[in-house]
Amino acid sequence: QSTLVVAEQSDGALTPITLNAVTAACKIGGDVSCLVAGASCSKAVEQLKSVAGVSKIIVAEDASYKGYMPESLTPLILQIQSQNNYSHILAGASAFGKNLLPRVAAKLDVDPISDIIDIKSPDTFVRTIYAGNAIQTVKTSSSVKVVTVRGTSFEAAAETGGSSSVDDAPKVEGSPLSAWVSQELSKSDRPELTAARIVISGGRGMKNGENFDMLYKLADKMNAAVGASRAAVDAGYVPNDMQVGQTGKIVAPELYIAVGISGAIQHLAGMKDSKTIVAINKDPEAPIFQVSDYGLVEDLFKAIPQMDDLLK
């Protein structure tokens, strides 16, 4: 058993989901190596070096990996795989991992397994289907298991206690098929949705985008991230990267506060693993109350300012 975890970076730093993927790799058992590939890697390598459970870091620092294009990263991973014969290749089930690993799997001619929530044995995995309305256990007979990992289902690996070796990756030329042009990331001082301890989400009940200011204000007071239901995104209140749900982000914070959200299946799939759920909705019949620990039947335009006052 040996696993290659493809590390993910954002602005040159390691993304938190990489640490969840390391935990999944440790659960499989055997040696865990990490690939850090990008135009600049030193910061992520420094971070990974002390992560518990990682025995080796492979670094591929090259301008051709700018933007982490799958057309360029895939041949690199294939080269590393051919030299090391890992039994498993893992990455976080983020936009990055979901984009890259299926391409790697197809090139290896193996069936990949997406977005696992548990590991039963090195060849048997658990994942959700139908937006979380059913749980599937699958067994693969592939020589190499190519798997993406749901971040919220595995604890983050400890960032201390490890001491891994660092090697350079073989030189593999980037692909001319694709080029990264630019990114437009939502600027926010609030914690990232999938990593926040508290998440406050607004739904169609918010009525418009300006009303989300109420939630931002409350979130800043509570050091919370702000999310939204698909209905709020579809209505144009907020950008899609705030969407919590099966088609958006999966979150599992300590505290999730759903504001003006009815609780469509697709939204529940993205937040029902939260430790404590609060629902604020004026409709007592809203399905969100069926999954909430604390339900408040109240007009949100009254309740949110009150909460804001009470938390002063």
Next chain:
Amino acid sequence: TMARVLVGVKRVIDYAVKIRVKPDKSGVVTEGVKHSMNPFDEIAVEEAIRLKEKKFATEVIAVTCGPTQSQETLRTALAMGADRGIHVEIPADDYVKTGPLQISKIFAKLAEQEKANLIILGKQAIDGDNNQTAQMTAAVLDWAQGTFASELKLEGEKLTVVREVDGGLETIDLKMPAVVSADLRLNEPRYATLPNIMKAKKKKVAKLTAKDLGVDLASSIEILEVADPPQRLAGIKVENTEELVGKLKEAGLV
């Protein structure tokens, strides 16, 4: 160059249907349940048709893989405006064992046969939630991939794709030919009107098998069990905001 577009459509349980797991845990109940086109595929079809309407594409070919009933979904794509259809018939027994890798090999073969240079697929099907087929089709063909697309712009040999990524949006340039996967905000799909549904009945649908294309349908993945998700116990209703904040403070959450 103009694009020749292949667009994939999958018949799935309608998004509004409440899913029921079979008592023997072999899968979910599909019999007597309303099915529709996978919502992300509707967006893919719409985008393909718009490319043709804007004279960026010469032809839009809709493809479906699956048992006989999949033809209904193909007809919907034709009624929306696809020019013709291809049904790769996979008997129901084989279809449950077929995975995204096998489907991507079918798409790749068809792209070669039809001399397509652009494939648009939904980013995931709402049954298996795999999110793999577009990426793997691109890999099999050695083409560029533009996944989770919220905007497309075709200029000669260059396809610019705006992608939905975790922190916001990303713009990439792809060299044609390419595979694109459609995300929610790419467009708002049109409804098939009755006259167009009637017209679609006359459009050509070719029927093939995986064997005709030389694709082996066996996946290495075996489904051991499909179960209900753990149920969350309903909590309590609080009387007012004071009580709510009090409870949260008690629990040490705020």
